[in-house]
Structure formats: C-alpha cells, structure tokens
Amino acid sequence: MIKICHLYPELLNLYGDRGNIIAFVRRCQWRGVDVTTREANLGDPVDFSDTDFLFLGGGSDREQDLIAGDIKRRRAELRSAIENGLVVLAICGGYQLLGQYYRTGDGRVIPGLGLLDFYTEAGGKRLLGNVVIEVMLDGALVRVYGFENHSGRTFLGETEPLGKVLAGNGNNGCDGWEGARYKNVFCSYLHGPLLPKNAGLTDHLIALALKRRGLDLPLIPLDDRFEKRACKVLQDRLL
Amino acid sequence: MPSVKTAKVCYITGGTAPIKRIMAIAAGKFVCWLSRLSGNQGSSLPGLVARRICPGILVELAAQVHRGVVMITGTNGKTTTGNMIAGVLLAAGYKVINNREGANLITGVTASFVRKSSLWGKIDCDYAVLEVDEASFPGVTAEVRPQIVVLTNFFRDQLDRYWEVDKIVGLINTALQKLPGTRLVLNADDPLAAQFREKTGLSCTFYGLGGFERRSGTGDRVREARFCPFCGAPLVYDNFYYSQLGIYKCSGCPFVRPEAQVEATEIVLGPSSTTSMVVYDHSRVLLTVPAHGLHNLYNALAAFSAGSALKIGIESIVRALENYVPVSGRMEAFIYHGKPVYLNLVKNPAGFNEGLAALLNGKERSKDVLLAINDLDADGRDISWLWDVDFEVLAETGRLSFFCTGRRGEEMALRLKYAGISTDRIGLSRDMRAAIRKALAGTGEKVYLYTTYTALWPARKILSRMAVKGNYDQNLPSLS
Numbered sequence: 161m162i163k164i165c166h167l168y169p170e171l172l173n174l175y176g177d178r179g180n181i182i183a184f185v186r187r188c189q190w191r192g193v194d195v196t197t198r199e200a201n202l203g204d205p206v207d208f209s210d211t212d213f214l215f216l217g218g219g220s221d222r223e224q225d226l227i228a229g230d231i232k233r234r235r236a237e238l239r240s241a242i243e244n245g246l247v248v249l250a251i252c253g254g255y256q257l258l259g260q261y262y263r264t265g266d267g268r269v270i271p272g273l274g275l276l277d278f279y280t281e282a283g284g285k286r287l288l289g290n291v292v293i294e295v296m297l298d299g300a301l302v303r304v305y306g307f308e309n310h311s312g313r314t315f316l317g318e319t320e321p322l323g324k325v326l327a328g329n330g331n332n333g334c335d336g337w338e339g340a341r342y343k344n345v346f347c348s349y350l351h352g353p354l355l356p357k358n359a360g361l362t363d364h365l366i367a368l369a370l371k372r373r374g375l376d377l378p379l380i381p382l383d384d385r386f387e388k389r390a391c392k393v394l395q396d397r398l399l
Numbered sequence: 400m401p402s403v404k405t406a407k408v409c410y411i412t413g414g415t416a417p418i419k420r421i422m423a424i425a426a427g428k429f430v431c432w433l434s435r436l437s438g439n440q441g442s443s444l445p446g447l448v449a450r451r452i453c454p455g456i457l458v459e460l461a462a463q464v465h466r467g468v469v470m471i472t473g474t475n476g477k478t479t480t481g482n483m484i485a486g487v488l489l490a491a492g493y494k495v496i497n498n499r500e501g502a503n504l505i506t507g508v509t510a511s512f513v514r515k516s517s518l519w520g521k522i523d524c525d526y527a528v529l530e531v532d533e534a535s536f537p538g539v540t541a542e543v544r545p546q547i548v549v550l551t552n553f554f555r556d557q558l559d560r561y562w563e564v565d566k567i568v569g570l571i572n573t574a575l576q577k578l579p580g581t582r583l584v585l586n587a588d589d590p591l592a593a594q595f596r597e598k599t600g601l602s603c604t605f606y607g608l609g610g611f612e613r614r615s616g617t618g619d620r621v622r623e624a625r626f627c628p629f630c631g632a633p634l635v636y637d638n639f640y641y642s643q644l645g646i647y648k649c650s651g652c653p654f655v656r657p658e659a660q661v662e663a664t665e666i667v668l669g670p671s672s673t674t675s676m677v678v679y680d681h682s683r684v685l686l687t688v689p690a691h692g693l694h695n696l697y698n699a700l701a702a703f704s705a706g707s708a709l710k711i712g713i714e715s716i717v718r719a720l721e722n723y724v725p726v727s728g729r730m731e732a733f734i735y736h737g738k739p740v741y742l743n744l745v746k747n748p749a750g751f752n753e754g755l756a757a758l759l760n761g762k763e764r765s766k767d768v769l770l771a772i773n774d775l776d777a778d779g780r781d782i783s784w785l786w787d788v789d790f791e792v793l794a795e796t797g798r799l800s801f802f803c804t805g806r807r808g809e810e811m812a813l814r815l816k817y818a819g820i821s822t823d824r825i826g827l828s829r830d831m832r833a834a835i836r837k838a839l840a841g842t843g844e845k846v847y848l849y850t851t852y853t854a855l856w857p858a859r860k861i862l863s864r865m866a867v868k869g870n871y872d873q874n875l876p877s878l879s
Contacts (some may be wrong), residue, residue, distance in 0.1 A: 393807065
C-alpha cells in the first residue's frame with residue numbers, strides 16, 4: 161500500500177496540478193499496487209514518516225503567503241522524512257518554497273524552508289512556454305516534456321539540477337538547468353502537468369516509493385502508446 | 400499582462416482631422432470586406448487598422464451613442480449574455496451596436512463601431528452592447544464610458560495569458576474605481592463577482608438561482624473562491640451549483656451571498672431549453688430560454704437584470720429572451736442524417752464541465768463525442784487546464800465513444816485515458832475532417848463536438864458541409 165499526501169490541494173492547485181496525482185495513482189492501480197490519497201490542508205495533521213509520496217503544487221502569491229506559516233511548523237518533521245528517503249515532487253511555487261529564500265521585486269526577502277540549497281529572485285518577464293529537458297533516471301538519459309510559466313528565477317547552490325534544458329527556459333533562462341534534485345526530492349517548474357506525459361519519471365517515483373517500503377522489484381511494464389504520442393507532438397515541434 | 404495603451408486622444412484639440420478619420424474608417428471597412436471575401440471571420444483586424452491610422456477613433460465613434468453603453472465582462476458567458484442583451488434592446492425597438500461574434504479586445508470593439516459608422520464617421524445608434532475581454536477592460540473603459548457593467552463570473556481561464564483569477568479581479572476593480580455612477584449587474588452566486596459591491600461602492604443589481612439541487616457530477620473540483628475575498632476565511636456553502644457558484648457565507652466575517660433582485664426558482668433543465676420562474680420586484684414570470692444548462696440560465700438572468708435596469712418592460716424582455724438564437728459554437732444545433740449534432744466552444748474548466756454535463760443527461764443509449772484541442776495563442780498555449788476538467792465522471796458511463804483531434808489531440812486522448820476511459824473507446828486523428836466524419840458516422844444517437852477557440856471555425860466549416868443547421872428537438876411534432 162502506497163500512501164500519497166497532497167499537501168495544500170485547496171491552495172496550491174494551479175495549472176492542472178491534480179493531474180500529477182491522477183497519473184501517480186493510475187499507474188499504481190494499473191499494476192495492482194494499492195494506493196491511498198490524503199489531502200492535507202492548513203492545520204491538518206500529517207505524519208510525513210508514514211507517507212510514501214508527497215506532492216506540492218503551484219499557487220498564486222496570496223496563497224503562498226497563507227501556507228508559509230503553516231509549513232514552517234512542519235519543517236523539522238519534513239526534513240527528517242526527506243533525509244530518510246521520502247519521495248517528494250514539488251512544482252513551481254511548491255518548488256520555490258523548499259529553497260533558502262525568495263527575493264521579491266522590491267528587495268524583500270521571504271525565507272523558504274531551506275531544505276534544499278537554492279534561492280529564487282523575482283524576475284521581470286515571465287518565462288513561459290513548452291519545455292523539453294533531459295533527466296538522468298537509473299543511469300539512462302530520459303527526455304521530459306512540460307510547460308513552464310514562472311516569473312521567479314531560481315539559482316542552484318549545492319543542490320543538483322533535475323535536468324538539462326533542451327528547449328525552453330528552465331530555472332532562470334540563463335544557466336541551462338531545470339529543477340532541483342536531492343535524495344528522493346524532485347523539484348521542477350514543469351507542469352502541463354508533469355507526470356501524465358512523462359511515464360518514465362512517474363514510474364521512477366513509484367519505484368522509489370516502493371523501494372522505501374522494501375519492495376525492490378522491477379515495475380510491470382504498461383502500454384504507454386498514448387503517453388509517447390503526446391510527447392512526440394512536443395518533440396517534433398521543439399527539437 | 401498585456402500592456403494597456405490609452406489612445407492619444409485627438410478629440411481634446413477639436414477632433415481628428417476629418418481626412419484622417421475618413422481614411423481610418425475607409426481602411427477599416429475595406430479590411431472588413433476583404434476578410435469576409437476570403438471567408439475569414441477576421442473581426443478585430445479592421446479595428447487594428449483603423450486605430451493605427453487614427454488612435455482616437457473609438458473615443459470619437461463611441462461618444463455618439465445616444466442612450467448608453469452596456470459592457471459585459473467576466474470569464475464565461477460574455478458572448479451569450481451580450482447577444483441576449485442586444486436582443487432585448489433590439490426587440491424594444493432600439494438601434495444597437497454589438498460585437499456579436501465575440502471579438503472582445505479593444506481592436507474588436509473598435510471594429511464593431513467602424514462597421515456601423517458612415518464613411519464620414521457618423522454613428523446612429525441608441526445603445527452599444529459590448530462584451531469586453533477581462534484584461535482589456537481597463538483599456539476599453541479608458542476610451543468608452545459604460546452606463547452598465549455586467550460581471551458574469553470569474554473562473555480560471557488561459558493561465559498563460561491571464562495568470563491567476565486574483566489578478567484579473569484586481570485589474571477590473573481598479574478600472575471600476577475610475578467609473579463612478581456606473582451601475583453593476585452582478586452574479587450573486589459567484590463570491591468573486593458579488594464582492595464588487597463592497598469593493599467599488601457602486602449601485603448594483605444582483606441575479607442568481609434560488610433553490611436548485613444539482614444532480615450531475617461535473618464541476619465539483621476546481622473552485623476558485625474557497626476563501627473569502629475579504630478576510631481569507633473559508634466560505635461555507637448551503638447550496639452549491641458548479642465551480643464556486645452557490646449559496647455561500649463567510650465563516651470569518653459578515654460577507655454573505657447577497658439577496659438577488661432577479662432570482663430564478665423552480666428550474667427545469669431540458670435537453671435544449673431551460674425553464675424557470677423568475678422572481679423580481681415582488682412579481683413572478685415564467686421564462687423559457689432556448690439554450691441548455693444552468694450557465695445559460697445565468698446568462699439570461701444577467702440580460703433580464705440589465706434590461707430591467709434600462710427600464711425595458713418585463714414582457715418585452717421575456718419575449719426577446721425566449722426568441723434568443725445561440726451564436727456559433729454555443730451548443731449550436733445541426734442535424735446529420737436525422738441525428739442531432741451539437742457544436743460547443745470550450746475555453747476553460749468551468750465551461751468544459753458545464754458542456755460535459757450534457758453528455759450525462761438524456762436517455763440515449765450512446766453518444767459520439769469529438770474533442771478538438773488547439774494550443775495557439777487564442778486557445779491558451781498551456782493546455783494543462785484539461786487536467787482540471789472532470790472527465791472522470793464520463794468513465795462511469797460506458798456509452799460514449801471519443802474522437803480526439805487538433806494540435807494537441809494527443810494530450811486530450813491521454814487525459815481521457817487517465818480519466819479511466821478505456822483506450823479502445825478513444826480515437827485519435829491529426830486530420831480534423833476525418834475525425835469529424837468518424838464521429839458523425841458513429842453508432843451514437845447524438846453527436847457532441849467540443850472545440851477550443853481556434854478549432855471552432857474549421858470544425859464548423861467542415862460540419863456545415865456534412866450536416867444541416869437546425870434544432871432536432873424543435874423539428875419534432877408537438878405533443879400538446
């Protein structure tokens with residue numbers, strides 16, 4: 161049984177984010193893996209050590225302000241779960257939240273959770289459009305497709321990037337990197353949403369979650385023709 | 400956010416040089432004629448050309464409207480509501496300018512005036528009824544002063560262009576602050592629209608639904624306003640229609656769904672019409688709108704409210720609304736070899752969910768469904784909104800066959816697969832003509848076509864060649 165926790169679904173739910181949960185759940189179910197999804201909103205108790213997959217989506221500025229206080233109270237517990245291999249996917253606003261800080265246009269510094277080493281600065285023009293990146297999964301380079309829409313520019317410190325930009329802007333439009341990755345934490349600006357089209361990445365997250373439960377087995381392959389066709393549209397257009 | 404350019408107004412210095420004005424109008428009309436000739440809808444290009452030549456053209460033309468300007472903005476229902484209001488005014492004997500086809504940026508608004516203008520720049524009309532794009536509202540109201548502004552609703556829409564709903568609400572509020580004396584017509588059931596009474600202090604007419612129990616399951620998920628726009632506390636719903644529309648009150652402050660001056664009760668949803676008893680001003684009147692769905696009832700109530708605010712007689716309003724003819728792509732009816740076909744434009748999750756509700760109604764054994772999804776600028780380049788549409792409810796009925804097409808038909812097919820619909824019920828074709836032909840030739844008793852904005856005209860063109868326009872239900876012999 162895999163336990164999913166969708167954190168702040170009422171507040172962080174821009175850009176079809178729930179598609180990520182749908183994809184994760186379906187790909188478990190299609191393989192006969194039991195899965196439960198729990199939605200945790202402001203103030204709801206969450207036991208991160210008893211969670212297998214944590215999802216954080218994107219939100220507007222107002223919504224991110226609302227959750228800042230709430231998530232801070234969960235920091236210590238979240239940190240130890242991450243160190244113990246909790247599988248996390250954080251998109252856009254959820255991604256920015258895990259870093260050191262966010263510097264606004266007027267120079268105000270809003271501290272982040274500081275769980276990963278990167279920071280974000282407000283930028284002028286929004287970075288917007290279809291994106292292709294290349295991600296290393298289990299020793300193989302895999303292309304990951306999505307759509308980005310962010311004005312924040314993220315710069316990585318010690319934390320590794322999720323992948324290399326093949327088309328689009330990525331973290332900041334200059335250094336060619338997209339997202340961040342630490343242990344089993346995956347951060348990205350890509351929505352679209354990210355997981356449904358990118359079956360390889362989804363399966364990688366499922367495998368990591370199962371492995372943490374002691375089930376280190378290869379996943380049953382699924383028929384991914386629809387996923388491949390959806391990716392091919394972007395591949396033909398962008399690469 | 401598109402930058403809002405205010406025209407350098409030439410009327411301050413005694414008006415545009417007449418020759419410039421004539422050139423602008425002549426060029427605009429010429430472009431109009433050209434684009435009609437080539438079979439395009441091209442409803443905003445004439446405005447663009449005319450504004451290039453004479454930036455103050457809209458200010459000059461709009462100032463000549465005799466009685467007043469009604470503007471309609473909000474996420475969904477602008478075109479239908481605008482056309483219903485124009486219909487009400489026309490039936491009352493007024494001359495009306497109306498951007499009927501939904502060209503609702505400042506160029507489209509300008510084009511609708513240029514088209515009705517004489518070559519010398521004279522306009523002879525009583526009312527202008529203008530649907531205005533939310534992001535263009537500040538720019539348009541800087542040039543044209545509305546007497547009445549209708550705010551229909553606020554849902555998430557094309558996030559890559561407009562970002563979050565919050566920003567749109569803020570933008571419209573700022574523009575309204577500069578328009579004292581304007582009357583607002585507001586959807587009481589949408590907290591995001593209703594908040595404008597307190598935000599602006601303007602006089603308001605509210606419309607809404609009274610006592611309706613929602614049965615179908617679409618539209619329950621994405622709600623914009625779970626939280627009070629004033630204090631941020633969660634909103635509590637006594638009754639809930641779709642998205643965030645319903646009877647709500649704030650759990651933290653006095654904000655509550657306002658009392659509606661125009662309220663629909665005893666609602667009966669039919670396959671191609673909606674009947675209700677409208678309660679207004681201590682009276683009641685039976686209203687049958689020849690269009691399906693709660694969203695169209697809301698549109699009709701908005702038009703009812705605007706009409707009564709303009710002192711049009713109630714009987715005249717009701718008659719006009721009952722004669723309403725849906726515009727292209729709003730559940731527009733066709734017949735293919737004796738079988739009803741409906742063409743419907745979809746732009747955002749709330750509208751799509753309302754459109755899908757039609758698939759769950761009715762007693763037909765099976766239906767064929769075509770989905771044409773493009774991702775050009777006018778559609779929204781980001782198609783992630785498809786994942787906020789409740790396709791899951793369709794998986795429970797095994798009586799639907801799907802055909803996906805358009806620039807992102809593959810993504811649509813993927814969405815259906817993850818909604819739990821069996822992949823052998825999902826067809827996919829890059830060729831829209833072939834896809835439409837397959838949907839029409841399917842075994843279903845009805846066919847529904849859902850298309851995004853730029854796929855609508857191509858789909859309509861193809862459909863018009865294969866099927867005849869007309870309403871199947873109205874062709875049936877009357878039983879009474």
